[in-house]
Amino acid sequence: MSNNKVIAIEDRIPKLKQMRRQKANRRFILYISLFFVLMLIIIYFQSPLSKVQSIQVSGNIHVRSNEIIKLSGLQIGTNFWKIDLDDITKKVKEHEEISSVKVTRKFPNEIQIVVKEYERVAYLIKGTHYFPILETGKILKKDKLENIPVDAPYLMNWDQSEELQEMAAELRLVPPSILNRISEIHLTPEKADPLHITLFMNDGHEVSATIRDFANKIKNYPMIIEHLPKGQAGIIHLEVGSYFEAYGKSGDEEIESER
Incomplete structure (x- = not known):
């Protein structure tokens, strides 16, 4: 070897x-x-950093933030990772004024709740109080206002009904520039048209229309007004076609403005 x-x-x-x-x-x-x-x-899990330290609410206009937080069931000090986001979303969305909710975690210990409210399309007048009407047709009787609101038209002689829901749905589709011209909307049913309505405009004109397809027909209002004689007030009919009837004129003296 x-x-x-x-x-x-x-x-x-x-x-x-x-x-x-x-x-x-x-x-x-x-x-x-x-x-x-x-x-x-x-x-981290043993320290306060893993507990909820901040709850931020955004997107709300009429519903108070503390009311939304109360609905969510969230509390400062809750375990940040044991929160059920879907459950919180469901709870907050139960509020009659809220149409959508998004709940997210923001590291290290903040919960963000972003909401979208149903639009207030009109106000129902009863006595000296004004009750908001949502785009869903819901009357918010608990939110009565004593100060005169100016952000939407007033509805007169209406109750919670299918007609109101249909009217609210139509108003949601009306452009803001035209909606701001409407002062009052009266439910004035006729034998031939149970859904007939009468509008009083801020410019002094009156509109005779029907609830069905109202949003589409009222879009012609600015064009009709442009073709009217200056200083001449009257009734604009939007039921079938559209034409203008000056105050104090007989049926044969109606001025057709748009068809």
Whole structure:
């Protein structure tokens, strides 16, 4: 048997030894990093940072933020990660004035609730009080106002009914520039048209129309007004076609303005 000394492969190939050392160092660094990450996670879940510290509400106009937070059931100090976002969304959306809700977590400990309210398309007048009417046709009887609102027309002689819901749905489709011209809307049913309505405009004109397809027909109002004699007030009929009837004129003296 040969007495020659056996030389280790690491001595014969120094680069291989260095590579193994680097690999061991990287493995060590990885284990240390994982250890510290796990420690940070444990510390985070044991600290106040993992509890809800802030609840932010946005998108609301008429519904108060504290009312929305109360509906959500959220409380400061609740575990940030145990919150059921879908359940909160469902609870907040039960409010009659809220049409949509989006609830999100914002790291490290903030909950954001973004809502969208149903539009208030008109106000129902009863006595000296004004009750908002939503685009769904719902009358908000608990939100009666004593100050005269100016952001939507007034509805006269209306009750909670299918007619009101249909009227609200039509008003939602009316452009704001035209909606702002309407002062009052009266339900004035006729034998031939149970859905007949009478509008009093801010410019002194009167409009005779029907609820069905009202939003589409009232869009012609600005064009009709442009073709009327200056200073001449009267009734604009929008039931079938559209024409103008000056106050004090007989049927044969009606002025046709638009068809």
